[in-house]
Amino acid sequence: MNLELLLEPLQYDFMTRALLVSALVGTVCAVLSCFVILKGWSLMGDAVSHAVLPGVVISYLLGLPFVIGAFAFGLLSVSAIGFIQSRSRVKEDTVIGVVFTALFALGLVMISKISSEVHLSHILFGDVLGIGDSELWQTVIAGAIALIVTLLLRKDLLLYVFDPTHARSIGLNTGVLNYVLLTMLALTIVTALQTVGVILVVAMLITPGATAYLLTDKFSKMLWIAVACGILSAVIGTYGSYFLDGATGACIVLVQSILFVLAFIFAPKHGQIARRRQQMAERADELGEGGPPTAPRPVLTRVRTSSKGQASD
Amino acid sequence: MSQNTVIALDVKDVSVAYGGGRLSLRQANLEVRGGSVCGLVGMNGAGKSTLFKTVMGFLPPLRGTVQVFGQPVIRAQKAGLIAYVPQSEDVDWNFPVSVREVVMMGRQGKMNWLRRPNAVDHTMVDESLERVGMNAFAERQIGELSGGQRKRAFLARALAQDGRLLLLDEPFGGVDVGTSEAIINLMGELRREGRAMLVSTHDLGTLETFCDEVALIADRTVLLYGPTAEVLTAENLAATFGGRSPLHAPAAKKLEARP
CATH class of the missing domain: 3.40.50.300 (P-loop containing nucleotide triphosphate hydrolases)
Known part of the structure; x- marks a missing residue:
């Protein structure tokens, strides 16, 4: 290995910036992902991320910061989904599918009317290596808000995700918690847009949490593991994309997927190997193979006075 | 009475x-x-x-x-006057929480806004676990419990809540x-x-x-x-x-x- 070649990317200002931004994005997304996968909102994440597209285009047209338009359309899609679902017999996943494809299509039409191909790929696939000052600050501010709010409210959000009935029964406002979580989801997606783009954002919002979920049975640990996965893949992905000359978002997502596969196979308790080993051990135990014989089997005798022993009535 | x-x-x-x-x-x-x-x-x-x-x-x-x-x-x-013990089928049993954490959720409404448990909360949780005979299982993930134990865990949560x-x-x-x-x-x-x-x-x-x-x-x-x-x-x-x-x-x- 040539050390100089490995250190080369760090000489460039744009690379260190890109590394820091993607590490931040990796962190925010990882924290949210723990809630998203436990709540079963993967499709919702996909929906919101696609639905922000027209918002980004409108911001571009009006010269506004892109986060504002994106965030507005994120919230709009969430409300539209909630509204249609509560007023029709159509199932939730169907409503989500209808709403987000509609908004995504609207965004595509707008792009085709107003701007060149460069912008299209920029929004769809992200471009963290070319991040400008304004986008950098928007990303940092939106990410910081999402991170701080989610972490401060994590206990109530967790309780809401785990057992909404109980949350409600102790006087928590579950309607508000639901919208807080959705809003943070939208904000996180907005944060990640510049790094991985509309299409792959959802991976950032699912994979770190899913990997962590395979590795632990404690939520506090799950948060840390997810964040570690998020940062690690953001850094490795961004770094790797320097040598591949592009596709930073895709590289990050690829690293995340590899981490997931590793956890899927090697996780100490829920991994494939561990499960297989446990099955074998249980079977061997039952069959009385391997190891010293366990306690002698008790000899069953017929019990005659079954009603005598306990007089509980 | x-x-x-x-x-x-x-x-x-x-x-x-x-x-x-x-x-x-x-x-x-x-x-x-x-x-x-x-x-x-x-x-x-x-x-x-x-x-x-x-x-x-x-x-x-x-x-x-x-x-x-x-x-x-x-x-x-x-x-915090009302404690509710649901039919236990309602939650996701693979959820990454331990029995102790579930019981602690009974105290959550009484904590400050940061939801940090204090000494009273910990004592209540221990006592509640004791009363339903679930001390030995406190650190288990909830999915590792039998049907009866699951019920006891949720009862303990209601006890911890100290509802009337x-x-x-x-x-x-x-x-x-x-x-x-x-x-x-x-x-x-x-x-x-x-x-x-x-x-x-x-x-x-x-x-x-x-x-x-x-x-x-x-x-x-x-x-x-x-x-x-x-x-x-x-x-x-x-x-x-x-x-x-x-x-x-x-x-x-x-x-x-x-x-």
Whole structure:
């Protein structure tokens, strides 16, 4: 290995910036992902991320910061989904599918009317290596808000995700918690847009949490593991994309997927190997193979006075 | 118990409808005093769960009022007066929380806004685990428990909450004899502490062992409520269960049950 070649990317200002931004994005997304996968909102994440597209285009047209338009359309899609679902017999996943494809299509039409191909790929696939000052600050501010709010409210959000009935029964406002979580989801997606783009954002919002979920049975640990996965893949992905000359978002997502596969196979308790080993051990135990014989089997005798022993009535 | 005249739950003339149209509860009345256990009995779909949801404030009454210790439901909930033990099938058992963490969730409403447990919270959780005999399982992930243990864990959460009115939805559903006896003993203790309980159950046979009062639910309303022995007559039960009392079955059937 040539050390100089490995250190080369760090000489460039744009690379260190890109590394820091993607590490931040990796962190925010990882924290949210723990809630998203436990709540079963993967499709919702996909929906919101696609639905922000027209918002980004409108911001571009009006010269506004892109986060504002994106965030507005994120919230709009969430409300539209909630509204249609509560007023029709159509199932939730169907409503989500209808709403987000509609908004995504609207965004595509707008792009085709107003701007060149460069912008299209920029929004769809992200471009963290070319991040400008304004986008950098928007990303940092939106990410910081999402991170701080989610972490401060994590206990109530967790309780809401785990057992909404109980949350409600102790006087928590579950309607508000639901919208807080959705809003943070939208904000996180907005944060990640510049790094991985509309299409792959959802991976950032699912994979770190899913990997962590395979590795632990404690939520506090799950948060840390997810964040570690998020940062690690953001850094490795961004770094790797320097040598591949592009596709930073895709590289990050690829690293995340590899981490997931590793956890899927090697996780100490829920991994494939561990499960297989446990099955074998249980079977061997039952069959009385391997190891010293366990306690002698008790000899069953017929019990005659079954009603005598306990007089509980 | 008779000296205890605090009215824990007061359901007055309550009618409820989901969405619109047909009523799911019609002019129901029910009163549960402090330090007493009220059994809720009726066929599936008669309105038991609607009554529960109404008492929990999940369904707003169209008419009538629900009061818990003289307060509206929402205020009573915020004050932590109502503890609810759900039918245990409602949660995701693969969720990454331990038994201790679930029990701690009972304390959450009483913590400050950062939700950091203090010494009292930890003591309450330990005591609650002790009372249901779940100390040894405190650090287990909830999915690693048996059916009875799951029930106990959720009971412990309600105990930790230290509510004065406990709502138990089918506490004997899918548990073994040991757990069901433990639950009955526990209800006795809670009753002596002056707490009130509303317990829905399908197990008519054990009603007399733990209920002071029974409410019969049929056709979307409370048919009748009162002292257990007075309410549980063949006639009343027949009216509740559509013609024949499951408790007062023909004699031949009773003989079969015990060899």
